[in-house]
Amino acid sequence: MSSLQDLYQDIVIDHNSRPRNFRKPQGATRSVEGYNPLCGDRYTLHVQVDGDLVCDIGFEGSGCAISKASTSMMTEAVKGRPKGHAADLFDSFQRMLVRPPGAEFDPDEVGDLEALSGVNEYPARVKCAILSWHTLRAALDGGVDSVTTE
Ligand code: ZN
Numbered sequence: 001m002s003s004l005q006d007l008y009q010d011i012v013i014d015h016n017s018r019p020r021n022f023r024k025p026q027g028a029t030r031s032v033e034g035y036n037p038l039c040g041d042r043y044t045l046h047v048q049v050d051g052d053l054v055c056d057i058g059f060e061g062s063g064c065a066i067s068k069a070s071t072s073m074m075t076e077a078v079k080g081r082p083k084g085h086a087a088d089l090f091d092s093f094q095r096m097l098v099r100p101p102g103a104e105f106d107p108d109e110v111g112d113l114e115a116l117s118g119v120n121e122y123p124a125r126v127k128c129a130i131l132s133w134h135t136l137r138a139a140l141d142g143g144v145d146s147v148t149t150e
Contacts, residue, residue: 007122008065011115015069020076025056033061033146034135036127041067045135052082054140059132066116066125071132073112083140089113090133097126 028046041063048056092109
């Protein structure tokens with residue numbers, strides 16, 4: 001059984017009320033804005049990249065609880081790790097979010113992000129959860145300064 005309570009797990013509520021890395025790092029080398037017009041989530045993601053490493057990451061902006069918690073957890077998951085780790089995690093996270101209702105996923109692949117596994121039952125919320133990951137990819141790949149979910 002899934003319910004809104006499953007969606008708003010304690011860890012999601014905690015990250016929403018006390019977002020991690022909610023700041024602009026001093027040495028940020030790149031900033032990209034992400035916007036989800038469907039919900040109104042809007043964040044600017046700052047990354048400091050050194051070679052292949054995401055040395056530091058932070059974000060500013062506002063949005064719903066799901067988007068903020070997802071962004072906060074994302075920053076924790078990729079900070080201090082290679083870019084390739086972020087790309088792999090993005091793939092696993094996205095697979096978890098768009099899986100059919102009731103389908104299994106591998107929690108080992110997503111770590112703490114498992115807290116957002118109930119989002120797959122709420123298609124409108126998938127964009128909230130995935131927004132900052134698209135923004136991160138744009139920040140790491142280069143090229144564009146803003147992304148939207150539309
Ligand atoms: Zn949202």
